[in-house]
Amino acid sequence: MTVSSGGEAIVSGLIAHGVDTVFGLPGAQIYGLFDAFQQAQLKVIGARHEQACGYMAYGYARSTGRPGVFSVVPGPGVLNAGAALLTAFGSNEPVLCLTGQVPTAFLDKGRGHLHEMPDQLATLRTFVKWAERIEYPDAAPALVSQAFQQMLSGRRGPVALEMPWDVFTQRAEVGVAKPVQPFPAPLPDPARVKSAATLITTSKTPMIFVGSGAIHAREAVLELAEMIDAPVVAFRSGRGIVSNAHELGLTMAAAYRLWPNTDLMIGIGTRMELATMTRWPFRPDGLKSVRIDIDPVEMRRVHSDASIIADARAGTDEVLAAVRKAGYKKSSGRRNAIREASAAALQEIQKVQPQMAYLNALREVLPDNAIVTDELSQVGFASWYGFPVYEPRTFISSGYQGTLGSGFPTALGAKVANPNRPVVAITGDGGFMFGVQELATAVQFNIGVVTLVFNNNSYGNVRRDQRERFEGRVVASDLVNPDFVKLAESFGVAAARVTSPEQFRPALEKALAHGGPYLIDIEVPKDSETTPWTYIHPAKP
Numbered sequence: 001m002t003v004s005s006g007g008e009a010i011v012s013g014l015i016a017h018g019v020d021t022v023f024g025l026p027g028a029q030i031y032g033l034f035d036a037f038q039q040a041q042l043k044v045i046g047a048r049h050e051q052a053c054g055y056m057a058y059g060y061a062r063s064t065g066r067p068g069v070f071s072v073v074p075g076p077g078v079l080n081a082g083a084a085l086l087t088a089f090g091s092n093e094p095v096l097c098l099t100g101q102v103p104t105a106f107l108d109k110g111r112g113h114l115h116e117m118p119d120q121l122a123t124l125r126t127f128v129k130w131a132e133r134i135e136y137p138d139a140a141p142a143l144v145s146q147a148f149q150q151m152l153s154g155r156r157g158p159v160a161l162e163m164p165w166d167v168f169t170q171r172a173e174v175g176v177a178k179p180v181q182p183f184p185a186p187l188p189d190p191a192r193v194k195s196a197a198t199l200i201t202t203s204k205t206p207m208i209f210v211g212s213g214a215i216h217a218r219e220a221v222l223e224l225a226e227m228i229d230a231p232v233v234a235f236r237s238g239r240g241i242v243s244n245a246h247e248l249g250l251t252m253a254a255a256y257r258l259w260p261n262t263d264l265m266i267g268i269g270t271r272m273e274l275a276t277m278t279r280w281p282f283r284p285d286g287l288k289s290v291r292i293d294i295d296p297v298e299m300r301r302v303h304s305d306a307s308i309i310a311d312a313r314a315g316t317d318e319v320l321a322a323v324r325k326a327g328y329k330k331s332s333g334r335r336n337a338i339r340e341a342s343a344a345a346l347q348e349i350q351k352v353q354p355q356m357a358y359l360n361a362l363r364e365v366l367p368d369n370a371i372v373t374d375e376l377s378q379v380g381f382a383s384w385y386g387f388p389v390y391e392p393r394t395f396i397s398s399g400y401q402g403t404l405g406s407g408f409p410t411a412l413g414a415k416v417a418n419p420n421r422p423v424v425a426i427t428g429d430g431g432f433m434f435g436v437q438e439l440a441t442a443v444q445f446n447i448g449v450v451t452l453v454f455n456n457n458s459y460g461n462v463r464r465d466q467r468e469r470f471e472g473r474v475v476a477s478d479l480v481n482p483d484f485v486k487l488a489e490s491f492g493v494a495a496a497r498v499t500s501p502e503q504f505r506p507a508l509e510k511a512l513a514h515g516g517p518y519l520i521d522i523e524v525p526k527d528s529e530t531t532p533w534t535y536i537h538p539a540k541p
Contacts, residue, residue, distance in 0.1 A: 004174040006137040006167040007036035010098065013144025013177035015040060019069050021416060022098075023047060023056040027073035029100030029115060032168025034071070045416055045445055048437040050077045052409040054084025054097070055435075059413025061093040062396045063371055065215070067151055068413065071098040074162065075115035078124065083403050086127045088158040091237060091399040092212055094151035095158040097124075101133065104164045120162060129157035137170055141177035153182040155213070155295040185294055185311040188318040196266075196290040196306035197322035203264035203288070204331045206230040207255065212237035213269020213293060215392045217313035221268060222246070224320050229334040230266065231255055231341075235274050236374075236384060236397045244388035245368075247339055253385040253535040254345035256280060258338065267291040267304070269312040273400070276302050279537060292316060345385075345535075352530045355382035357501035358454075358522070362424065363388055365508050370394065370422040371414045375407025377428030378460050378524075379452075381532040405434025411449045412442060422450070422512055429455040429481050439491040442517035449518075450511045453484050456524040464531065484521035495519040 004012065010033060014022070021043040026034040037044050047053045050072040057068030072081050078099050088095040101120065102113040110118065117123065124131040130150040134140050140163075147159045200206060208230045214221055218241045225232045225248045232242040233255035242249035250258075252274060265275055265287065272291070274280055291304040292315035299307040308315045350356050355378055366372070368390040374380040374397045389395045396414060398406040411425035432453050442449060463477040488495035494514055496507045504522060511518035 001173040001175055003171055004137055005032055005036065005169050005171050006134065006140060006163055007032035007169065008039070009137045009140035009174045010134070010144060010161070010163070011036040011040045011042065012174075013141050014042070014069060016177040017067070017144070017148050017179050019067065021045065021060065022069045022071060023053045023060070023413065024071035025050050025053050025073070025077065027077060029073050029165040030071055030098070030168060033098060033100075033163070045441070047409070047441050049435065050080035051083055051405075052412070052435055052438045052441065054081035054095070055087070055406050055409035056413030056416065057095045058084050058088050058091075058093060059373070059396060059410035060417040061088065061095050062091065062410070063393050063414040064417045065393065067094040067096055067148065069096045069098065073115055074100045074102075074120055075117040077115065078117070078120060082127065083401070083406070085158045085160070087398045087401045087403050087406060089127055089129065090401045092156045093158065094156050096147055096151065097128070097158065097160040099160065099162045100168065101162045101164040103166045104135070107164060124160045128160050131160040131162070134161055134163045134167065136167060137172040138174045141175050144177060145180050149180050149182055154185070155298075185314065186296070186309045188308050188310040188315045192306055192308045193318045193322050196308060196319050197326050199264055199288050199290055199306055200228060200266070200319070200323050201326045201328050203228070205258070205262050205334070206264040206266055207258060207262045208232045208266045208268065209270050209272055209275060210234050210238035210241045210268050211270025214238055214241055214312045215269075217268065217316050218242070218392060220313055220316040220320060222248075224316060224323070227320070227323065228328050229330045229338070231258060231338050233274065234270070235279070236395070237399060238270060238392070239389040239395045240392040243390040245390050247335065247342065250338070250342060251345065251385040251388070252279070253349050254342040256535070256538055257341040257345055262287065264288045264290065267293070268316055269293060271298070272302055292319065349386050349535055352382050352386060352532055352534070354501060354524065355379045355529060355532060356386050358504055359383055359386045361501055361505045362508065365505060365512070366422055366424065370424065371396065371411070371418060373397070373407040373411040373414065373425045375425065375427040375431050376402055376404045376461070377426060377431060377454050378456070378529040378532055379454050380407070380426045380428070381461070381536065383426060385535050404431045408432055408435045408449070408451055409438050411451070412438060412447050415447050415449045416445070423448075425449055425451045427451060427453050428460065429453055429457065429484075430459045430479055436487070439488060439493050439517065439519070443492040446516060448516045450508070451519045452522060453519060454522050454524055455481060455484060456526050456529065457481055458526055460529060463527070484519060488519040493517045493519050495521065497521040497523065499523045
């Protein structure tokens with residue numbers, strides 16, 4: 001036992017779990033926590049808005065698989081960061097929010113104390129995986145350990161801890177923080193594994209769908225794909241599990257060409273959004289399915305003929321062994337059909353201009369392990385199928401939350417976690433302005449993200465939808481923008497402006513060579529971009 005403050009006890013717990021970096025914005029209720037960060041010499045990356053703190057932690061977690069930690073004040077601070085927590089929840093990433101509370105004497109009194117929010121824990125519990133309050137210093141070690149256990153067990157996700165204002169500085173005898181192991185994953189049911197193997201060995205044209213739950217199972221996924229000649233496709237979060245450089249690693253545009261003749265879909269660590277929601281036309285024609293997922297609830301959301309509740313790697317390994325034992329006869333010419341689908345799709349998507357011209361240049365210039373955040377923009381949407389991805393965790397989106405403004409701060413967090421790898425943020429002019437103030441953060445901490453601002457002076461997607469669906473009536477989707485180059489330079493960020501894909505390539509090479517924060521303003525004439533949605537919500541073949 002040692003005498004520690006509540007803030008020091010929390011920080012000791014973080015250090016015991018390997019945390020060396022925290023993103024945060026200090027305020028009155030959490031002064032004691034930030035002082036503990038400083039005394040422990042943790043790296044603290046400050047920000048200009050609480051939402052950026054959350055998204056930087058999300059980018060840190062998404063790009064590494066390790067927990068990202070951030071701290072903001074309670075009430076308005078938590079709500080400002082709520083979008084990032086919700087994104088982490090939807091994307092199954094381990095993000096820890098540390099926040100404050102009113103002083104102990106005011107808890108649950110509703111007196112209107114600074115930043116008081118009615119039942120903050122109840123609110124947090126609606127969009128994080130787990131949340132608790134630390135009411136005295138000696139409770140901190142166990143609850144911090146429990147927070148990490150909850151984050152990393154089963155379907156991963158964000159958690160939150162709050163502590164009353166006075167407890168952060170209250171001193172008491174505190175025990176040593178002891179990390180605990182994640183809860184054990186359910187073991188694959190042999191009978192379900194056998195059923196899955198039977199479906200696979202009798203299939204002629206299987207297709208494998210992967211999500212972020214399969215990242216750590218990438219070797220097993222590729223081995224299964226090669227054994228049965230199955231194309232592997234991911235929507236967003238699973239991209240790179242099987243590289244798009246591999247002939248079985250397909251984009252959604254290529255995989256869709258094979259969808260009408262697919263007789264078995266195998267989902268590994270994925271919600272199966274492409275095949276079961278609004279992306280691809282539903283197939284009620286006897287299509288069979290196998291799913292491997294660690295979350296039992298997921299199996300109730302989407303029916304499958306063989307549901308294996310297990311860790312993705314363990315489940316896939318068991319299925320591999322069962323298929324190998326049962327024998328699988330590959331369909332003649334299957335690889336040729338897959339190659340043809342990929343080649344045809346690659347040629348077809350070049351019609352999406354000018355987005356594809358910029359994405360082609362981006363891919364040619366960046367190394368395979370570079371990290372790209374997509375953001376909601378015309379180029380961002382096209383990147384879901386038009387930007388080849390070669391390694392997992394190198395393509396980061398906001399998942400199904402589709403959070404406008406998330407891309408730039410997410411990229412900052414990814415760069416902090418990966419200082420020796422190029423990180424590029426694709427943004428639109430509308431979304432970038434949600435977090436433009438974080439250019440100051442990039443300069444202050446020398447976070448060398450290259451930010452691409454595709455500037456069409458509008459919320460381009462909204463404007464197109466309004467024109468096409470509402471008889472040409474446009475409202476609140478046209479924008480008046482600053483001079484982004486001058487704005488960036490006023491922050492101390494190097495910047496350039498381009499007006500064509502030909503000008504973009506040398507500008508990008510210069511930006512990457514610069515090494516520090518860099519912004520490229522890419523002017524795109526309003527209404528000039530081809531809709532990217534043709535290959536995301538395709539018409540029936």
